[in-house]
Amino acid sequence: MVAAWLQFVIRDWFSHGTSPTEDPWVVPLAADDPWMQPPMRIMRTPDDPTRPPGATDLPQTRVNVLSHWWDASQIYGVSADEQKGIRTGKAGKLLPLPDDPAKDPSRVPGFWLGTEMMRTLFTREHNAICDRLRAEYPTWPDEELFQRARLVNAALIAKIHTVEWTPAVISHPTTKAALRANWFGLEGERVQRLFGRLTDSEAVSGIPGGKADHYGVPYSLTEEFVAVYRMHPLIRDHWHLRHVADDSTARDCDFRDLAGPNALPVLNDIGMADLLYSFGTLHPGLVTLHNFPRHLQEFRRPDGNFQDLAATDILRSRELGVPRYNEFRRLLGLAPAKDFHDLTGNPEWAEEIDHMYRDIENVDLMIGLFAERLPAGFAFSDTAFRIFILMASRRLNSDRFLTDYYTPAVYTQAGLDWVADNSMSTVLLRHHPQLRSSLASVVNAFAPWTTSGV
Template identity: 25%
Template sequence: MRAVILLSLLVAFISTINCQWSTVQQTQRGLPVQQISLVKTIGFTPNTLNNRFILQNDISRSRIPFPQCISSEQSQVLLNPSTLQKLLHQKLQEEERKLKQERVRNDGLKNNDIMDFDAIQLRADALNGALVARAATKVSAEIMSQLGCETNSTLTERIDRFLRRVRLPPSLCAFNTNPDCSGFTRFRTITGVCNNLERPYEGSSQTAYTRLLPAAYDDGISKPRSRSVLGGPLPACRQISVTMSSKPVFDTSFNNLFVGYGQFLVHDISLATPVTDSGRTPVSSCSCSSQDHDMCTIMEISSNDPFMAGQKCMTMPATAQAFTDQQCTLGVKDQMNGNSHYIDLSVTYGSTKKTAVGLRAGRDGFLKTAKKSWSKFEIPPGQREGKSCTDSTETQKCFAGGDSRLMENVLLSGIQAQWLRIHNLFAKKMAEIHPEWKNNDDVLYDETKKISSALHQRYTYDFWLPILIGKQATQQYTGDSGLFSRYDPNVRGVVINEAVTAALRLHTLVRDLYTRCTPQAKLIDQVWLHDILAKSKLAYDGANNGVDSLLCGALYDYGFAGDANFGQDIHHRLFETTTKTGEVKRHDIVAINICRAREHGIPGYNAFRELCGLRRASRFEDFADTMGPANAAKLQSIYDHPEDVDLFIGMNHENHVPGGLVGPVSACIIGTQFRNLKYGDRLFYKHEGQFTPEQLTAINKYTYNCFICHSTDIEKVALNPFKPPNDQTNPLGLCSECPAFDFNSWR
C-alpha cells in the first residue's frame, strides 16, 4: 500500500520536469555554448512503475567532460520525466529499506535515543525530509554516472545549477506552501519559522546550512573530499591529527567559562543532525567496512598509531541531508541543521514543538526543573526517555533540555541550569507586575523567553564575540552607532556550513582539568574532562554543590591558547569506553573535525584565504601573511599542495588578529556568520520595534556578572565573567551588591 501511495505522488514528476531542461550553457572559459533539446514528455502509465528500473552502467566507456556529457543522445532518454520518476522511486525504496534495517538493528541493541522530528510547527512533515533529500542526491549522482560525465570538486557549482532545474513533486516537499505567519510577528516560533516573513522557512530548524563557497565533493555531487589537486589521496584525518601537538599552554586573557559558553552558543545555533533509522534513532551500523558515505563517516587509524594502536577506525553517522534553500529539487548534497539557526536559546527552549512542550511546566510560564535539598537553586529536569549520558540511574537521571547534547559535559549542563533559573525567576517577576497574566501560561512564557533571548544575544555580541575575534573585527562586522539597529530582510539569517564545521570548532581552547570550588571560591578539587563527559555523577554531587561548583571553577580556570595544540582528553581519549570483551574505544575531536568538513564538502583553507581578501597561495611559503614560517613548513610536511590544506587545520595555524584568539580567515568567517545572524534576524533584540528605549536600556544595564550572581550559588563574580579575575583590570564584585533586573518598563 505504501508503494502505491508513493507512486501516486511521483506521477506529478511529469508536469514538474517537462520543459525545464530546455537549455544548458557551457560556462567553461573559452569553450562554446552547448545546448540540449530533450524529448517531449512521453506517455505515462502507472503500471509501468511496477517493474524495477535499473540503469546499466558501462564503467569501461571513457568519461565525457561536463557539460558536454549532457548533450548526448543517451541524456535525452535518461532525462525524460518518465525515466526520472522511475529512478527517484527506486532510490526512495532503496534508502527506506536501509533505514528499516537500521531500525531492526537498533531495536536489537535496545537503542531508542529518538531525534525529535515531529510534525514541525507550521510545516507539513511530508514523508521524511532527510530521506527524500538523500534519495534526490542519489538520483543526481546516478544521472552524472550514467551519462559518463567526468566530474570533480571544481565543477560542483555548475553541476548543481544544472540539476536544480528539476523539481520534485509538491507532495514530496515539506516546503511546498508557505505558512500563515500573521500570528507570529512579535514572538519567535520555537522552530524559527516565520522569522523572515518573505522567506518564512529560512533559518528554521531541520533546514539546510548555507555556504560561503560552493561545495567541493570528489564527484561534484556528494562524495567527501579525499583527493589532492595533484591526483593522489589527501592524508587521512587521524594521520593529520597525530601531527598536532597535545602540549597546550594556558592563555590568561580568557577563562574556561568563555570556552563553555562558546560551546553553549554553537549548540544554540547548530546541530549536525545524524542520519537516523526509520524510527528516528541515529544509525548504529557504522563500521570500518561501511561503504555508504551518505550514511557513515569512517576515520581510519594506522596500526602504529601512538595512542590508538589496535583500534582500526573511528566511526560516526553522517550528517542528515536537507534541500538547499528549502527548494525540493535534484542537486548537490547539503546538510541539515537540526536546531533553529538563530541565537534564540533554542538550546534551552527547544527547536521543535514536541521538545518545547515537554520542557514547560504548564503553569505560570515556568520551565520544568528539579529540586534537590542540597542545592540552593533548582537543576534541569531528568530525561523521561532516551539517554544523553552514560551513567544514568533512577535517582541520577541525564538532564533534559532543548538540545540533545546537554550532557556532553557537566559545565555545559551548568550553563543550561543558569538559563532555566533566570527564566523562572523572570516569569515570577512578570506575574507580579502583571497579575492579570497570572493564569495565562503562554503570555508569561513568551514574554519571559523574549527577555532571556535578548540577554543571551547581548552577552554574545557585547562580551563573548569581542574576545574571540577582537573588538576591531567585532565592530567591523556587527557594530552600530546608535541605541537601535535595523533588520535587513535581504540578509540571510542562516548558519554557515563552513562556520560551524570549521571556524567555530574551537577545540584548541578546551582544557583537560576542570576546577571545582565552593561558593566562597575555595578550591574543592580538579577533575579530568573525561570524568564529566556525558556523565551525570558530578552534577548530582550534593556534598560539593553539583553543577555550581564547576561554574565557580570555570570563572578562575584559564583556557588553553588558540593554536594547533589540543588537550589530551579530546584529542586521544574522547568518549573513551571499554567493550564487554575489554577492547578500548576512543575518538579524536581533531580527526572528527577534519573528516566531517570533508564529508560536508568544505573546500580547503586556500579557497577561503581568497574569499577573505588574501592572496591565494601557490606555494606554502605564500602562507607567510597569515602564519609564521614554522607553521607553514609544518603544513608542507603534511600536505602535498597548498590547495589540499583542510580549512580547520589551516585556521589553527594562523597568527591571531589584534585582540582576538583566532586568525584572519577564522575572524572573517566568524564575523560574517554573526553579522548575518544579527541583521538577518527580524527579532534581534536591538532592532527597532523589538523593545522600547526604556526596555532596551534595562537589558543593557543588566550585566553578565549580575546574571551569574542571580543564577549561581556563588558570592563574588568578576566584572567581565569571561576573563579571569584581576584586582586591577577585572575586579571581583560582591553578588549581594548586584541590582535585580529592572522590570519597571514592562509594567
C-alpha cells in the same frame, strides 16, 4: 567560561542531527597507530532528506535540524513535546531538568558540565524574568508568561554573545567597538539608554529595533560558519575546581570526569557558585596547533564507542564540501598562502605541515586556521574572524524578533528593559551573589576573574 558559553550557544544554532550507525567512514591507520578500536570509524553526516534522488550534479547539501535563529532552543527544545517536558505549567516557569528520566540530557553526545552549567543558569534566568513579568502583568496565564519570558531570555543571550563574548575573544579596540556598534550603534549604550533609538539607521542606533534585512538572500547559518566554530582547543584537559569562599581545592578533574553522565555527580556534589568561580578563573585553551584536548581525541561516546574529535572535525569539513584553506581564503577575497612558511610564523609547524600535505593547496581548513599567526588580541585566526564578523551582524539583521518585532508590543517594556539592564555579570550575580568579589573588578565576565583572597 569562554568554552562553556561557546558550546552552549552552538547548541542553539546548528546540528545536522543524529548520524546513522551503518556505513561509517573508515579511516585507514598505520600499523603502529595506538587507536584502541582500529580501523577508525566516523559516522557519516545524515543525508539531506529534501534533496532530489540522483541529484549528483548539485552542490553538497545537509539540513540543520535546529532553527538557525537566536531562539534559545538549547534551553526550550525544538518541538512541542520537548518544550512540554521542561515546563512546570505554572507561572510560565521551567523545571531544572526534564521530568522524564528517559530524556536525561547527559546521555546526549556532546553533553558536558560547561554546557549544563550555562543551561541551568539561563533556566533560572527565565524563571526570574517570569517573576518580573508576573509582577507587571498579574493576570497573564502560564502560556503568555512563558512565551514572553522566552523572547526576553533569548534576546539577552544574543546581546551577551554580541557585546561580551565575541569582544572577549577578539579583544582589539577597533573590533570591540565595531561589535558593540552592532547592538548599540554609534550613539552608544549610554545615549541609547537615555534617549532610545535616535534614528532608523543601523549605523547610528544599532541593529536591534531596526528593520530586518536579508540582503537579497534567505538567511541561514552556513557550513563555512560551522567550520570556523570548530574550536575544541578552547576546552582544557585538566580542571582544578575550587571553592569561591577561599580558593581552596574542591576537586581536580580531567575532562572525561566532566563529560556525559560523569558530569552530573560533579554538578550535584560541588555547588554551582564554586563551579562558576572555577570556570571563570581558569583560562581557556589556545586555538592553535598542538593544543587539541587529549581527552577529545579519545572521547568516549554514550554508546561506549571512542571518537577522535580532531579527526572528525577535519573529516566533517571535507564531507560537507567546505573548501581547503587556500581556496577558502580566495573565496573570501583574501590572499592565499604562497607556501608553508607563509602560512605560519612557526618554522617547526611549517615543516610538519609540509611533511603531512606536501602541497600547500591540500592543507585542510582547520589546520590552516590553527596554524595562522594570530592578530593582536585575537583568540583565533584572521581568516576565521572574517566569517565571525560577517555572521555577527547577519544573525541580527535577519531575525525579525531582534529587528521589526523588537518592540514593547512584543517583548513588553519590562522585557526590553530587562535586556537593556543586564549582562553576563548581572545574570551571574542575581543567581549566585557569592561571586560578587570575584567579578567586582572585571569589566567583561568572559575575561579571567579575580581569584578569591587576592
